[in-house]
Amino acid sequence: TQLLEQSPQFLSIQEGENLTVYCNSSSVFSSLQWYRQEPGEGPVLLVTVVTGGEVKKLKRLTFQFGDARKDSSLHITAAQPGDTGLYLCAAGAGSYQLTFGKGTKLSVIP
Amino acid sequence: KAGVTQTPRYLIKTRGQQVTLSCSPISGHRSVSWYQQTPGQGLQFLFEYFSETQRNKGNFPGRFSGRQFSNSRSEMNVSTLELGDSALYLCASSPDRAPYNEQFFGPGTRLTVL
Numbered sequence: 001t002q003l004l005e006q007s008p009q010f011l012s013i014q015e016g017e018n019l020t021v022y023c024n025s026s027s028v029f030s031s032l033q034w035y036r037q038e039p040g041e042g043p044v045l046l047v048t049v050v051t052g053g054e055v056k057k058l059k060r061l062t063f064q065f066g067d068a069r070k071d072s073s074l075h076i077t078a079a080q081p082g083d084t085g086l087y088l089c090a091a092g093a094g095s096y097q098l099t100f101g102k103g104t105k106l107s108v109i110p
Numbered sequence: 111k112a113g114v115t116q117t118p119r120y121l122i123k124t125r126g127q128q129v130t131l132s133c134s135p136i137s138g139h140r141s142v143s144w145y146q147q148t149p150g151q152g153l154q155f156l157f158e159y160f161s162e163t164q165r166n167k168g169n170f171p172g173r174f175s176g177r178q179f180s181n182s183r184s185e186m187n188v189s190t191l192e193l194g195d196s197a198l199y200l201c202a203s204s205p206d207r208a209p210y211n212e213q214f215f216g217p218g219t220r221l222t223v224l
Contacts, residue, residue, distance in 0.1 A: 031210040042114070042200050042215030043153075050210070088153065090213075096141070096166045098211060102152035 003027075004089055004101035012107040016078050021104040023089035024071045030092060032072045034063055037086040037103070079108045111136055114216035116201050122222045128189040131219045135182050135203030142184040143213060144176060147198040156199075159184055188221075196223045 005024045013019055023032065031050045035043035047056050049065035049072060056063045060083075062075040076083055086105050090098045115134045123129050135142050144156040155168040159178035176186040182203075188195055198220050202213035 033210065033212060035213075035215075040217065042202070042217050043213075044215070045212050048210050048212060090153075092211060096143075096158045096160070096211065097155050097168070098143075098213060099155070100145075100153035 004091060004099060006087075006089060006101035006104050008104060009102070010105050010107075012109065013079055015080060015108055015110050018075065018077050019079055019106070020073055020075045021087055021106070022071065022073050023101055025091070026070065027091075028069050030069070032065060032069075033090045033098070034072070034074055035088040035090060035100075037088060038084075043086075043088055076106075079106075081108045081110050084108050111138075114201055114203050114214055116199075116216040116219050118219060119217065120220045120222075122224065123191050124224050125191055125193060127191050128187060129191060129221060130185055130187045131199055131201075131221075133184045133186075133201030133203075133216060135184070135201075136214055139203035139205055139214070140182050141204040141206065141208075142178055142182065143202045143204070144184070144186050145200045145202065146170075147200055147218070148196075153200070156186065191223045193223050196221060 007022045033048045034046045037043040047063045052067045052069045054065045060077045064073045086103045088103045090100045117132045141160045143158040145153045147153045157167045157176050162178045173189045178184045198218045200218045202215045
């Protein structure tokens, strides 16, 4: 079973600060997804990264897939209270199944 | 398009009872997956259905079962409830040709077992 380790587990920052969260594994992945989950809701897909070294930007969010396709990072620039939530990474774990990391819980304080 | 819907949103049961949760996928999605989310274990895969067939199953006891109907709606059942079954149960649907199995989640059913 491949494991996805996310760090940090918890992050509390002031509005306007930058932050990076990480998703690491000892396994190689063909692709990796990032989701955000707000309280009382299900996770929402933010991005899928596929190619080693790939960088994708979504407004203030920058996603990177490691060259060896074993790790990924999510960088948020000038965080806003609306960025508050649980950030989850997920990767394929065999056919028709995703394995999720335990997530990074982000709080952005106004 | 309407999103994934789950009913009920909240449920309180006692140990030993059984429960059935319902999920309606996004129109046109034939793949439906179920996950259990707890603070300690995170999101764990239960099973996945496609065209009424279970294609994959996670590492959960046989008390957890599911099914899918011809209209792609799905139900999951948990029998002989235990305290540890208290969790958020999430249903997700996926398009047939999603290249990386991207999941579209419903809001979940919060199950509390007393």
